[in-house]
Amino acid sequence: MTVLSWLWLLSCAPSQLPPRHGALAFEAVDAFEARDLERLRRRGEALAAEAWGTDELQAAGRLLAHADDTRAACVALGRLAAACGACHDAHHTAPAAPPGRSQVSELWRALALRDDGRWRSAAKGRSFLHVEDWPGRAAALPRYLWATAGEGRASWRAVGLDRHMRSHLGAATDAAWFVARGQLDQVRRRAAQLQHEAHPALPEVLQPFVPPMVEAASALASAQTIPEAAAATTTLARRCASCHEGASASVAVRTDDIQRLQLDPDGDHGMAPYLLWTSLLVGSDLAWREGARALALPPRRPGTEALRARYGELVTRARSATGEARGDLWTELLATCAPCHDAGGVSLDDATL
Numbered sequence: 001m002t003v004l005s006w007l008w009l010l011s012c013a014p015s016q017l018p019p020r021h022g023a024l025a026f027e028a029v030d031a032f033e034a035r036d037l038e039r040l041r042r043r044g045e046a047l048a049a050e051a052w053g054t055d056e057l058q059a060a061g062r063l064l065a066h067a068d069d070t071r072a073a074c075v076a077l078g079r080l081a082a083a084c085g086a087c088h089d090a091h092h093t094a095p096a097a098p099p100g101r102s103q104v105s106e107l108w109r110a111l112a113l114r115d116d117g118r119w120r121s122a123a124k125g126r127s128f129l130h131v132e133d134w135p136g137r138a139a140a141l142p143r144y145l146w147a148t149a150g151e152g153r154a155s156w157r158a159v160g161l162d163r164h165m166r167s168h169l170g171a172a173t174d175a176a177w178f179v180a181r182g183q184l185d186q187v188r189r190r191a192a193q194l195q196h197e198a199h200p201a202l203p204e205v206l207q208p209f210v211p212p213m214v215e216a217a218s219a220l221a222s223a224q225t226i227p228e229a230a231a232a233t234t235t236l237a238r239r240c241a242s243c244h245e246g247a248s249a250s251v252a253v254r255t256d257d258i259q260r261l262q263l264d265p266d267g268d269h270g271m272a273p274y275l276l277w278t279s280l281l282v283g284s285d286l287a288w289r290e291g292a293r294a295l296a297l298p299p300r301r302p303g304t305e306a307l308r309a310r311y312g313e314l315v316t317r318a319r320s321a322t323g324e325a326r327g328d329l330w331t332e333l334l335a336t337c338a339p340c341h342d343a344g345g346v347s348l349d350d351a352t353l
């Protein structure tokens with residue numbers, strides 16, 4: 001190492017960085033998880049007074065010291081992690097620390113320690129947190145902290161957000177079914193029901209998820225062809241699912257639907273797509289697997305050999321599809337329904353909706 005690089009290191013190394021300088025912040029995160037705001041504020045005061053800290057870190061400490069509700073605590077903890085992260089970044093270090101007690105504290109540590117692998121593994125299964133850059137991750141973390149704090153939930157119920165959501169489910173599912181039936185005028189009518197302003201009960205942190213959903217609904221409403229409409233249902237389902245993930249909303253698929261299919265060894269050609277669709281909306285792996293298995297029953301009167309072969313190929317692919325590939329497969333599958341029913345002279349009556 002040259003003299004110059006030693007000098008460079010000395011000038012960049014923080015002076016008097018105390019051993020275990022992250023401890024106070026880790027304790028603040030634990031206090032947050034224990035919902036002990038008093039303890040959290042005291043850690044904030046101490047951090048704001050630490051002489052080794054950067055301006056950013058001290059500002060985050062002051063924010064924490066004045067956090068008088070959960071929302072404010074989430075924002076302050078996000079700022080704090082970003083401040084720790086910025087200094088580690090400036091010193092090209094991604095320090096290690098023992099595992100946190102929960103997913104929340106793992107995510108916090110990943111951001112503060114600039115540990116990319118740690119972030120990826122803690123964010124697994126939550127596409128809402130699949131953000132590549134650190135500023136984006138710093139913005140997502142407070143929202144996630146707030147959502148997992150669970151305070152929103154009671155107020156959602158009180159104003160009937162669950163009812164509102166069930167009507168979303170009805171409109172979106174009907175729209176997909178009309179795509180399967182090739183009736184684009186009906187698709188338009190159902191998709192229009194989803195084009196609305198944000199529900200007043202929706203917490204501020206979830207408001208940004210509404211416009212993308214509405215945009216997907218209008219794309220669905222203006223689709224001119226079946227394949228276009230099929231692709232639009234997939235985008236819509238992904239947008240519903242991303243808000244559910246962001247809110248940590250517990251949206252369940254009805255287990256009796258799954259059980260019904262499990263009881264039918266031959267599968268159920270009509271019911272299976274419904275299960276695949278709901279699996280996309282709520283991210284249920286079980287619903288997808290059972291739906292894919294139940295698709296297998298070949299229709300008795302295939303429209304044409306080509307359509308039957310195509311269907312068979314999609315059924316095979318559905319069984320092994322994971323992650324994003326499931327949505328893509330759904331797009332292709334939904335576009336096959338109407339052409340094959342038309343070719344086979346099958347008409348689905350309203351009872352199948």
Ligand code: HEC
Nearest residue numbers: 014019020021022025054057084087091093095096097112
């Ligand atoms: C002024 C810059 C700076 C700030 C601010 C900073 N760190 Fe560090 N941190 C470093 C440097 C440089 C290292 C690596 C050298 C070392 O281990 O002392 C490090 C190492 C660490 C380590 C591993 C070594 C140890 O002491 O345990 C942890 C954990 C840590 N930082 C956590 C944090 C947390 C949490 C915050 C925010 C509250 C934070 N750091 C803020 C510069 C900083």
Ligand code: HEC
Nearest residue numbers: 156157162165168169172206209210213240243247249251
């Ligand atoms: C802006 C965020 C957001 C968007 C967009 C969204 N949801 Fe929801 N959804 C929620 C939240 C939050 C809950 C949890 C409500 C509760 O627990 O009371 C929920 C719950 C649900 C439920 C369960 C309701 C029940 O019975 O408890 C269903 C079904 C649902 N959503 C379907 C949909 C569908 C379909 C779409 C898209 C067309 C959609 N949601 C779009 C936030 C959203």
Ligand code: HEC
Nearest residue numbers: 180270273299300301307308311333336337340344346352
């Ligand atoms: C390869 C041709 C073909 C494809 C592709 C196809 N179907 Fe069918 N479907 C049929 C035939 C033929 C029937 C009439 C019943 C039978 O012969 O099994 C039928 C019947 C149905 C029924 C009536 C109830 C039942 O189970 O018999 C529903 C519901 C249904 N299809 C939904 C769908 C949906 C949704 C899709 C797209 C995801 C789809 N089908 C794709 C050929 C097909």
